[in-house]
Amino acid sequence: MDKQELEKLIKEKRYLFLKEKLEKTNEVDIAEMLEPLDINTTLLIFRMLPKDLAVDVFAELSVKKQKDFVSMAINKELKEIIDELFFDDMIDLIEEMPANIVKKILLHTRKEQRDLINQFLRYPPDSAGSIMTIEYVDLKKSMTVKDALNHIREIGLKKETVYTCYVTDKNRKLEGIISLRKLVISDESDVIEDIMDQEVIYVYTHDDQEIVAGVFKRYGFLALPVVDKEDRLTGIITVDDIMGVIDQEATEDFQKMAAMAPSEEKYLDADIFTLAKHRIPWLVFLMLSATFTEGIIRKFEGFLQTVVVLTAFIPMLMDAGGNSGSQSSTLIIRGLALGEIDLRDAGKVMWKEFRISIVVGLVLAAVNFTRIYFFSSVGLSVALTVSMTLVVVVVMSKVIGGILPIFAKKVNLDPALMAGPLITTIVDALSLMVYFSVAAWLLNI
Amino acid sequence: MDKQELEKLIKEKRYLFLKEKLEKTNEVDIAEMLEPLDINTTLLIFRMLPKDLAVDVFAELSVKKQKDFVSMAINKELKEIIDELFFDDMIDLIEEMPANIVKKILLHTRKEQRDLINQFLRYPPDSAGSIMTIEYVDLKKSMTVKDALNHIREIGLKKETVYTCYVTDKNRKLEGIISLRKLVISDESDVIEDIMDQEVIYVYTHDDQEIVAGVFKRYGFLALPVVDKEDRLTGIITVDDIMGVIDQEATEDFQKMAAMAPSEEKYLDADIFTLAKHRIPWLVFLMLSATFTEGIIRKFEGFLQTVVVLTAFIPMLMDAGGNSGSQSSTLIIRGLALGEIDLRDAGKVMWKEFRISIVVGLVLAAVNFTRIYFFSSVGLSVALTVSMTLVVVVVMSKVIGGILPIFAKKVNLDPALMAGPLITTIVDALSLMVYFSVAAWLLNI
Numbered sequence: 001m002d003k004q005e006l007e008k009l010i011k012e013k014r015y016l017f018l019k020e021k022l023e024k025t026n027e028v029d030i031a032e033m034l035e036p037l038d039i040n041t042t043l044l045i046f047r048m049l050p051k052d053l054a055v056d057v058f059a060e061l062s063v064k065k066q067k068d069f070v071s072m073a074i075n076k077e078l079k080e081i082i083d084e085l086f087f088d089d090m091i092d093l094i095e096e097m098p099a100n101i102v103k104k105i106l107l108h109t110r111k112e113q114r115d116l117i118n119q120f121l122r123y124p125p126d127s128a129g130s131i132m133t134i135e136y137v138d139l140k141k142s143m144t145v146k147d148a149l150n151h152i153r154e155i156g157l158k159k160e161t162v163y164t165c166y167v168t169d170k171n172r173k174l175e176g177i178i179s180l181r182k183l184v185i186s187d188e189s190d191v192i193e194d195i196m197d198q199e200v201i202y203v204y205t206h207d208d209q210e211i212v213a214g215v216f217k218r219y220g221f222l223a224l225p226v227v228d229k230e231d232r233l234t235g236i237i238t239v240d241d242i243m244g245v246i247d248q249e250a251t252e253d254f255q256k257m258a259a260m261a262p263s264e265e266k267y268l269d270a271d272i273f274t275l276a277k278h279r280i281p282w283l284v285f286l287m288l289s290a291t292f293t294e295g296i297i298r299k300f301e302g303f304l305q306t307v308v309v310l311t312a313f314i315p316m317l318m319d320a321g322g323n324s325g326s327q328s329s330t331l332i333i334r335g336l337a338l339g340e341i342d343l344r345d346a347g348k349v350m351w352k353e354f355r356i357s358i359v360v361g362l363v364l365a366a367v368n369f370t371r372i373y374f375f376s377s378v379g380l381s382v383a384l385t386v387s388m389t390l391v392v393v394v395v396m397s398k399v400i401g402g403i404l405p406i407f408a409k410k411v412n413l414d415p416a417l418m419a420g421p422l423i424t425t426i427v428d429a430l431s432l433m434v435y436f437s438v439a440a441w442l443l444n445i
Numbered sequence: 446m447d448k449q450e451l452e453k454l455i456k457e458k459r460y461l462f463l464k465e466k467l468e469k470t471n472e473v474d475i476a477e478m479l480e481p482l483d484i485n486t487t488l489l490i491f492r493m494l495p496k497d498l499a500v501d502v503f504a505e506l507s508v509k510k511q512k513d514f515v516s517m518a519i520n521k522e523l524k525e526i527i528d529e530l531f532f533d534d535m536i537d538l539i540e541e542m543p544a545n546i547v548k549k550i551l552l553h554t555r556k557e558q559r560d561l562i563n564q565f566l567r568y569p570p571d572s573a574g575s576i577m578t579i580e581y582v583d584l585k586k587s588m589t590v591k592d593a594l595n596h597i598r599e600i601g602l603k604k605e606t607v608y609t610c611y612v613t614d615k616n617r618k619l620e621g622i623i624s625l626r627k628l629v630i631s632d633e634s635d636v637i638e639d640i641m642d643q644e645v646i647y648v649y650t651h652d653d654q655e656i657v658a659g660v661f662k663r664y665g666f667l668a669l670p671v672v673d674k675e676d677r678l679t680g681i682i683t684v685d686d687i688m689g690v691i692d693q694e695a696t697e698d699f700q701k702m703a704a705m706a707p708s709e710e711k712y713l714d715a716d717i718f719t720l721a722k723h724r725i726p727w728l729v730f731l732m733l734s735a736t737f738t739e740g741i742i743r744k745f746e747g748f749l750q751t752v753v754v755l756t757a758f759i760p761m762l763m764d765a766g767g768n769s770g771s772q773s774s775t776l777i778i779r780g781l782a783l784g785e786i787d788l789r790d791a792g793k794v795m796w797k798e799f800r801i802s803i804v805v806g807l808v809l810a811a812v813n814f815t816r817i818y819f820f821s822s823v824g825l826s827v828a829l830t831v832s833m834t835l836v837v838v839v840v841m842s843k844v845i846g847g848i849l850p851i852f853a854k855k856v857n858l859d860p861a862l863m864a865g866p867l868i869t870t871i872v873d874a875l876s877l878m879v880y881f882s883v884a885a886w887l888l889n890i
Contacts, residue, residue: 024643024644025644026644026646026664028663028664028665149629152629152630153629153630156626156629156630157626157630162626162629163608163625163626163667180608180625180626180629181601181602181607181608181625184594184597184598184601184607184625184629185597185598185601185602198469199469199470199471201471216688217688217689217692218473219471219473220473220685220686220688221685222608222667222684222685239667239684239685239688240665240666240667240684241665242688243661243662243665243684243687243688243691244662246688246691246692247662247691247695247783250691250692250695251779251783253699254698254699254702254775254778254779255775255776255779257699257775258768258771258772258774258775258776258865259768259771259772260772260775260776266780266785267776267777267780267785267786267794267797268780268785268786268790268793268797272797272800272801272804273804275776275797275801276801276804276805276808279769279772279801279805280805280808280809282768283765283768283769283772283805283809284808284809284812286764286765286768287761287764287765287809287812287813288812288816290760290761290764290765291816293757293760293761294757294758294760294761294821297756297757297759297760298754298757301753301754301756301757304749304753304756305750305753308746308749308750308753309743309746311742311746311749311756311759312738312739312742312743312746313739314742314756314759314760315735315738315739315742315759315763315873315877316732316735316738316739318760318763318764319731319732319735319763319767319866319869319870319873320728320731320732320735322764322767322866322869323703323704323727323728323731323866323869324724324728326703326704326865326866327703327704327705327724327728329703330699330700330702330703330705331700331703331705331712331720332712333699334696334699334700335711335712335713338692338696340711340712340713341712341713345713348713349712352712352713352717352720355717356717356720356721356724359717359718359721360721360724360725360728363721363725363729364725364728364729364732367729367732367733368732371733371736376739420703420771420865421764421767421768421771424764424767424768425764428760428764432760
């Protein structure tokens, strides 16, 4: 079913048929179709959905739509949703809603649940604690496989995953894990303790989500247990929630590398002042850093007045430097982010970039020399000056672009800051000094 | 266990203890520890591992290490590994190995398997077919839940996942799916046909892996069926294989946005000529495009000779333009890649970037005017010229940076190409024209 069909069925009031159709549709697709509808139609459709599906659809709605729904829904149906919502979705909801809506939501929770909500809201943003959920299957090591399967049969529908089960002692300390695959394949009378996996890989509540994503990628797990400082199991993170994190971490790097403050807000949803605020600080900083290039040019003003044609090649030289440096820094920043390059590789990277830049620089210089010597009327010494400068600029840019991200990581700065914009600014000043020195030497001024 | 401990145990020949330790270690960690060891030690450790673990470790080794292993292993142990390897890992292996090694591997496969391998090798690179595997659980709709669970018990260990099972008819046409959770929760006598999910979301063998990753992210699935043109089930893709794809797609965009040809090879493994080859074409193209800026400056040579101080601000103006444009294009490219922005949003994006750029441009111009008027000795008209140009440059850059990626997508080019480097080159030329026009007007030359 698509949006057109939905609208047609609503218009023709073919509700029974619509209900049947909706029951067969994925919650993500229903949520998307609801998005543009007005709140009354939304409620109408919600009331057609089986309870479980309604909860799933609610969890997939946009923040704005959730807000509308919570404001307009009657208490009974709100309670049904709140009761059934997975805990991580509940936390997300509470974090995004304004105070009056949160109040309305909390009315439908029990005291213990509210305490737990408060505890979860205190985890640092983007930590494992802030993205985990509490709906996991908890087993005891003395259980048999039959007990365990019966337990899963009873509670399995309310758990975020049943495919990895967690074995804990009476103090909630994590003792082992066992997969549903193992349970299904094992003999009914086997005891969990004998067949569980005791070497459990886990993360801590305060670990950053980037670390969590790294563990998922490394091991290919479907879920990961989260423990507190006392090694007590406090929640789990499932792989579907991690895919968003992987995208989010890459997006943050894209933003930082383009000289912006990172933001999770979607572009089309953000207002222009927020967007401007994220962009201005770095632009101002980089603009003020241009004082150096300005100073260098002004020092050589007399010189430029004599050979004004040199000015014509400044943009090309600076762009070539900036682009060369961006290439190198991008590869290194990404390599660091994916764990393919680490701090000990600094020497290797520098040596590699040096050799690459010689190759690249010579090719560019050859093309450039050919073009300006044969096709512009600038004379041999200017063509030589520009081309020789180009080689030096490319080499400098690539070595600096390669090494600065590693250096940043070494001093605990984010390597993504050492990207194109900053490298360009640094290389601009150096390029001009090289350019004027080479010119002074070759043109005998 | 870590690398030091492993080396110590080998040195002290405490093999029995080492064997016990290894059995409790995750295959990914073992593979990493093996990486730096010589081939004899590697084989020694391999021979200690239980067969299943050995296969898992082998699948995690680097290409180089796999090659060493296949060359040195005796036929019997090679056969054991080949027999047990998941089909997608086998295909990866064959794709990466040189011809003589592939020959050695194929010796251990049966005729039908070789035909299947050939079929898989023909799928386009980065298509769903090229990343899928054939080890899925296949059920018939007439089975009861008990039959199904028995079937899973028999074959489950050899399947990549048992958590989603696929129901097919006698012509391998996909009729439905059912999760192991549902099977475990259902009554033993329930018939699959009655409880399976008939609305299956699937991809085609020739779909690009980017589309596949999008489906996983959208629905949060653990596995996805892949069908051929006749809707016959040909394989499945599991979520663990998709996390690598998400990273790879982001890496490709990072590379393109920094004006490089995308490459899957790891930086430290690639040789310098390959790396240089990926970087040179765009640099040459961008360098040649600088002919425009050059032409503009040369046209205004006389002008610049009169007010040579104007030259000093060219780098700052060009960088501010380039950086402003990069910010916008990066957000739009990323939004397009994540599906948060689509082609219909072109107008919205343009209008949004226009308003943002006015805010940003005015702030930058104010800061800039203050700095150069009060702290440089350039006089009011030069300070005004530079600051007014700055506003126009920022507005132009942001609008162009916002709209070009969408335009690229519209004409089926990759939006990631319309990033910083290209935007900078375009904006450079425009900035200079604005600069000289404003100067001519304000300075009355």
